[in-house]
Amino acid sequence: MSGSEFGLDRVVRLFGFDPLEGFQLLDAAALDRGQLRPRLHTVIARVDGPDAVSRVKETLLKVYPDDYPAAIGEWADGSEGGKVRTVPLRELDRPPFGVPSLVYLKAGLDDGLRRTSFDRLYEIVGILRSPNGCPWDRAQTHQTIRQNFIEETFEALEAIDTGDVAGMREELGDVLLQILLHCRMEEEAGTFDVYDVLGELHDKLIFRHPHVFGDAAAGNPDEALSNWEAMKAEEKRRRGDASRTSVLDGIPKDLPALPRAYKLQKKAAKVGFDWPNLAGVFAKIEEELAELKAAAGESPERSREELGDLLFAVVNAARFLRVDPEEALARANRKFAERFRHIERRLAESGRTFDQTNLDEMESWWLEAKSGEPGS
Structure with a gap:
């Protein structure tokens, strides 16, 4: 039974609150944490049985303390009056619990009630x-x-x-x-x-989700992404954004170089500027590596140029392999740090410093750390 079926005036009289202070009437069947406003008097209707009251209690405890007073209002069929009993919120679902029932929580001004708001x-x-x-x-x-x-x-x-x-x-x-x-x-x-x-x-x-909120279809993540990109392009068309004239526009200039390279290649690939297969990508990596080796004896500027080309080619391989290059490098960084710390622990256990070891011993500890990693 809803609050309207009870009559809002009867609900107000039953629980004795002033509606001008602000109140909300919520449906137990659709109750969600995001609806709760502790600074308002709150009435929850259609609490129709043990399962419903348990769900209501669980949701309320996400916002209110477990000792917060919860009033249960009940009407017998055909009765003009009603009865109210108040329990700590944690006991809301303890019997007896008649149906149909309303649950009421008094407006609270304690800032603690608003800490999740x-x-x-x-x-x-x-x-x-x-x-x-x-x-x-x-x-x-x-x-x-x-x-x-x-x-x-x-x-x-x-x-x-x-x-x-x-x-x-x-x-x-x-x-x-x-x-x-x-x-x-x-x-x-x-x-x-x-x-x-x-x-x-x-x-x-x-x-951008016409397959969820509209009539479009998306049977898999790729189709959903295609819908997203199409609607994104439609947004730009509607805005008449004439400032973006290049396919490569829209990539933040301050984006770190690795993800920026990935996005540049991805945008270019969408219009067909791409390697036909992974073999071509690997061939390009080998070509750039050879050029870097040739530049190694020359100026730092030339080496920097060739190293950049090699890194760009490696990012291309990551894109073809559907691997995020930033995440891949971050994992490699963490792996290196953990293995190196293992070397430091081994040194500490032996009471020595780096000056008192050698590369062969450190390499053995490195391999020891590697062998203990998942999947090794």
């Missing part, structure tokens, strides 16, 4: 930037925190690459903070705010 987080960023906020935060500009954005992003990537779940949770929060700071700066300038960013992203995701 996006609005509250953005509000805190605004406070930090306000005249009475933090002097450091107030002094920042887009440019002064630009490097912070880069560093936080790489720290998040490291947590992802190493499977550090706790680190991911922390570092993704740091990345989110950078985004909110940039949004707040533009809000102060009167250009846009974080909600404009959310709205634009909302529209983009729906528009």
Whole structure:
């Protein structure tokens, strides 16, 4: 039974709250954490049985503390009045639980209830930037925190690459903070705010997924990506973006060289400028390696030029093999670091330093570390 079937006036009288303070009426069958606003009086309708109340309790506990008062309102068939009993939220699903029932949570002003609220987080960023906020935060500009954005992003990537779940949770929060700071700066300038960013992203995701939100079809990831690229091109056409005249436009100039090379090759390949097969790519790598060897005895400038060509050719091989070259190199870096640390541990165990060992011994420890790796 819904709140409207009970009658909202009866619901208000039953639980004794002032609707002018703000309230929300939610459906237990579709209850989601993102709907919950603890600063509003909250009524959840159609809590129709043990399974429903268990789901409601599980969702509420993601936002409210387990001892938060939860009121259960019940009406007997044909009854004008109702009865209310209040229990700690953790006991919400303990019997007896009559049906149909409503669950009510009083509006709470405790900031602890809002710690998982996006609005509250953005509000805190605004406070930090306000005249009475933090002097450091107030002094920042887009440019002064630009490097912070880069560093936080790489720290998040490291947590992802190493499977550090706790680190991911922390570092993704740091990345989110950078985004909110940039949004707040533009809000102060009167250009846009974080909600404009959310709205634009909302529209983009729906528009570029016609196979989900429209009538298009996508039976596999490649078809889905094709739809995405087609809709992206349609967006540009509608905008009449005349500033982009090259197939290679749209790749950030500040992108690190390795992923930039990958994207340049990928864009060129889309219009047919590509090797016909992997054999041609490997032949090009051999050609560039030979040129690098020939340049080794010449000037550093020539060596740099040939080394760049070789690296570019290797990126081409990565693209053909469907391997992210940045990720591949990052894995190689981690592998090297772990093996080298194994050498350091072996030295420490023997009470020696690098001056007291030799390359052959270090190589044996290196191979020892390698043999202990998964898949070796």
